[in-house]
Amino acid sequence: xxxxxxxxxxxxxxxxxxxxxxxxxxxxxxxxxxxxxxxxxxxxxxxxxxxxxxxxxxxxxxxxxxxxxxxxxxxxxxxxxxxxxxxxxxxxxxxxxxxxxxxxxxxxxxxxxxxxxxxxxxxxxxxxxxxxxxxxxxxxxxxxxxxxxxxxxxxxxxxxxxxxxxxxxxxxxxxxxxxxxxxxxxxxxxxxxxxxxxxxxxxxxxxxxxxxxxxxxxxxxxxxxxxxxxxxxxxxxxxxxxxxxxxxxxxxxxxxxxxxxxxxxxxxxxxxxxxxxxxxxxxxxxxx
Amino acid sequence: xxxxxxxxxxxxxxxxxxxxxxxxxxxxxxxxxxxxxxxxxxxxxxxxxxxxxxxxxxxxxxxxxxxxxxxxxxxxxxxxxxxxxxxxxxxxxxxxxxxxxxxxxxxxxxxxxxxxxxxxxxxxxxxxxxxxxxxxxxxxxxxxxxxxxxxxxxxxxxxxxxxxxxxxxxxxxxxxxxxxxxxxxxxxxxxxxxxxxxxxxxxxxxxxxxxxxxxxxxxxxxxxxxxxxxxxxxxxxxxxxxxxxxxxxxxxxxxxxxxxxxxxxxxxxxxxxxxxxxxxxxxxxxxx
Numbered sequence: 001x002x003x004x005x006x007x008x009x010x011x012x013x014x015x016x017x018x019x020x021x022x023x024x025x026x027x028x029x030x031x032x033x034x035x036x037x038x039x040x041x042x043x044x045x046x047x048x049x050x051x052x053x054x055x056x057x058x059x060x061x062x063x064x065x066x067x068x069x070x071x072x073x074x075x076x077x078x079x080x081x082x083x084x085x086x087x088x089x090x091x092x093x094x095x096x097x098x099x100x101x102x103x104x105x106x107x108x109x110x111x112x113x114x115x116x117x118x119x120x121x122x123x124x125x126x127x128x129x130x131x132x133x134x135x136x137x138x139x140x141x142x143x144x145x146x147x148x149x150x151x152x153x154x155x156x157x158x159x160x161x162x163x164x165x166x167x168x169x170x171x172x173x174x175x176x177x178x179x180x181x182x183x184x185x186x187x188x189x190x191x192x193x194x195x196x197x198x199x200x201x202x203x204x205x206x207x208x209x210x211x212x213x214x215x216x217x218x219x220x221x222x223x224x225x226x227x228x229x230x231x232x233x234x235x236x237x238x239x240x241x242x243x244x245x246x247x248x249x250x251x252x253x254x255x256x257x258x259x260x261x262x263x264x265x266x267x268x269x270x271x272x273x274x275x276x277x278x279x280x281x282x283x284x285x286x287x288x
Numbered sequence: 289x290x291x292x293x294x295x296x297x298x299x300x301x302x303x304x305x306x307x308x309x310x311x312x313x314x315x316x317x318x319x320x321x322x323x324x325x326x327x328x329x330x331x332x333x334x335x336x337x338x339x340x341x342x343x344x345x346x347x348x349x350x351x352x353x354x355x356x357x358x359x360x361x362x363x364x365x366x367x368x369x370x371x372x373x374x375x376x377x378x379x380x381x382x383x384x385x386x387x388x389x390x391x392x393x394x395x396x397x398x399x400x401x402x403x404x405x406x407x408x409x410x411x412x413x414x415x416x417x418x419x420x421x422x423x424x425x426x427x428x429x430x431x432x433x434x435x436x437x438x439x440x441x442x443x444x445x446x447x448x449x450x451x452x453x454x455x456x457x458x459x460x461x462x463x464x465x466x467x468x469x470x471x472x473x474x475x476x477x478x479x480x481x482x483x484x485x486x487x488x489x490x491x492x493x494x495x496x497x498x499x500x501x502x503x504x505x506x507x508x509x510x511x512x513x514x515x516x517x518x519x520x521x522x523x524x525x526x527x528x529x530x531x532x533x534x535x536x537x538x539x540x541x542x543x544x545x546x547x548x549x550x551x552x553x554x555x556x557x558x559x560x561x562x563x564x565x566x567x568x569x570x571x572x573x574x575x576x
Contacts, residue, residue: 219477219478227509236561258484
C-alpha cells in the first residue's frame with residue numbers, strides 16, 4: 001500500500017471548510033482515516049453518511065490523541081479554546097493547523113499554548129460558499145483556489161512543508177504570507193465586502209415608506225450583489241470582531257471613496273463620475 | 289395573415305435593451321418590421337446580421353415616420369433630445385415609449401414636446417446584464433421579469449394598454465407605478481448597489497501598500513459581489529445624474545447603516561452585530 005500524506009487526520013468542526021478538506025484529500029488519496037469532531041450530533045451523522053468522515057466522536061481530547069494532523073475549522077473565535085483543549089493530548093510530532101479567516105489574533109493566542117514537539121501551522125484557504133454544514137462540503141471546493149499559510153518564526157519548517165503539500169493535494173496554490181498582511185488583505189477583499197453587503201440589504205429593506213417590500217422589485221444584479229449577505233451571521237460577527245482593526249481601517253477607506261462619489265453626484269461632476277466608474281470597471285474586468 | 293400587435297416598430301438605440309425587445313417580440317410573433325436607428329454603424333450592421341432588426345438607417349426623422357411604435361433605448365440623458373427629434377415626424381396615433389432607468393426627469397422633459405395625437409408611455413423594464421451593444425441582445429432577457437410603466441394623467445389609456453400588451457408579449461409582468469415612486473425604488477434596488485460596487489472596487493484597488501494588486505487574492509464571493517461594477521460607465525454616470533435626489537437620499541441611508549455597523553464593530557457589540565447580520569440574511573434569503 002502506498003503511503004498517504006496524512007495517515008490519521010482529525011477534523012474539529014466538520015462543516016463546509018473542514019468537510020471539504022477531508023473530501024478533497026480522500027479524492028486525492030492523501031489521507032487515511034478521518035475522524036470528525038463537532039458539537040452537533042446531527043451534523044456529524046450527516047458527515048458520516050455522506051462519507052465526509054470515517055468516524056466521529058464528541059470527545060475532542062480522545063479524537064486528537066493518535067492524529068498525525070489536526071485541522072481546526074470551528075468558528076474563528078473558538079479556535080484558541082479548541083486548540084487549548086486538544087494540544088495537551090496530541091502525540092509528539094503531530095501538527096495542528098487551522099482554516100480561520102483571521103490570523104493575527106488567533107496565532108497570538110495559540111502559539112503560547114504549544115507543547116514541546118507539537119507544531120502549529122496557521123492557514124486560511126480562500127474558498128467558501130454562503131452555505132454551511134457538512135452537507136455543503138464538496139471535494140472540489142479548494143480546486144484552483146489560493147490557500148494562504150502564515151508561518152511565524154516559531155513555525156516548524158517540516159510541518160509547514162507538510163501542510164503546504166496537503167493544500168496542494170486539495171488542489172490549491174499555497175501562498176506564504178505575513179499574518180498582519182493576511183489580515184489586511186482579507187479585510188479588503190472579503191471582510192469589507194461582507195459588511196457592505198449586509199449594510200446594503202438592511203438599508204434597502206428598511207425603506208418602508210411605500211408599505212410594501214421594495215426588495216421584490218430587485219432583479220438579478222441585486223441578487224448576485226447581495227448573495228454574500230446570506231452568509232452565516234455568527235461566523236461574520238466573529239470575523240468582524242477578531243479582525244477589528246484592519247476591518248475598521250478598510251471600512252473607513254470605503255466610506256471616503258463613497259463620500260467622494262456622493263460629492264461628485266451632488267455637484268454634477270460628470271467627467272469625474274465617468275472616470276470613477278471607468279476606473280472601477282477596468283479593475284473589475286481585469287479579474288476575469 | 290394574423291395581425292401582429294405592432295406592424296412597424298422603430299428602435300432608436302439598438303443595444304442590449306432595444307435589441308432584446310425586438311428579438312422578444314419577433315419570437316412572440318407580435319411585431320412586423322423592425323427598423324433600427326443608432327449612431328454607430330458597426331453596431332447597426334451587427335444588429336442586422338444577427339436578425340435583431342430588419343433594416344436600419346441613421347436618419348431618425350425618416351425612421352419614425354411610418355412607425356406604429358417607437359421605442360427609445362438610447363442612454364437615459366439623451367432620451368428627451370431623441371424624443372424632440374422624432375416626435376414631429378411621427379404619424380397620428382403612433383406611440384412613443386422608452387426603456388429609461390430613470391423616469392421623473394425624462395417624463396417632465398418629454399411630455400411638453402408631445403404633438404396632438406402622438407402618445408407617450410414612459411416605461412422601464414427591470415432587466416439587463418453588465419454587457420451592452422446589439423451583440424449582447426437576446427430574446428429571453430425580459431422573460432419573467434417586471435416592467436414598470438409610469439403613466440401620468442396625460443397618458444392615453446389605449447396607448448398604455450398597447451405598451452402593456454407589448455411587454456407581456458416579451459414575457460414580462462407589467463407593474464403600473466407613480467414616476468417618483470419608481471425613481472426612489474430604483475435608487476434603492478439598483479442605483480445604490482451600483483454606486484456601492486463601483487466604490488468598493490476602487491477602495492480595494494487603491495490599497496497599494498504591499499506593492500502588489502491585492503485583488504488577485506479575491507475569490508468567487510468578491511467577483512460575484514462586484515460584477516455590476518463592470519457595467520457601462522457612461523450609462524451609470526447618466527443614471528446617477530438624472531436620479532440625483534433619490535440616489536443621494538439612498539446613499540445617505542446606506543452610509544448611516546454602515547456607520548452604525550462600524551460603531552458596533554469598534555465597540556465589540558457582539559449581540560448587535562449578530563442581529564444586524566441575521567436580519568440582513570433573512571431579508572436576502574427571502575428573495576430566493
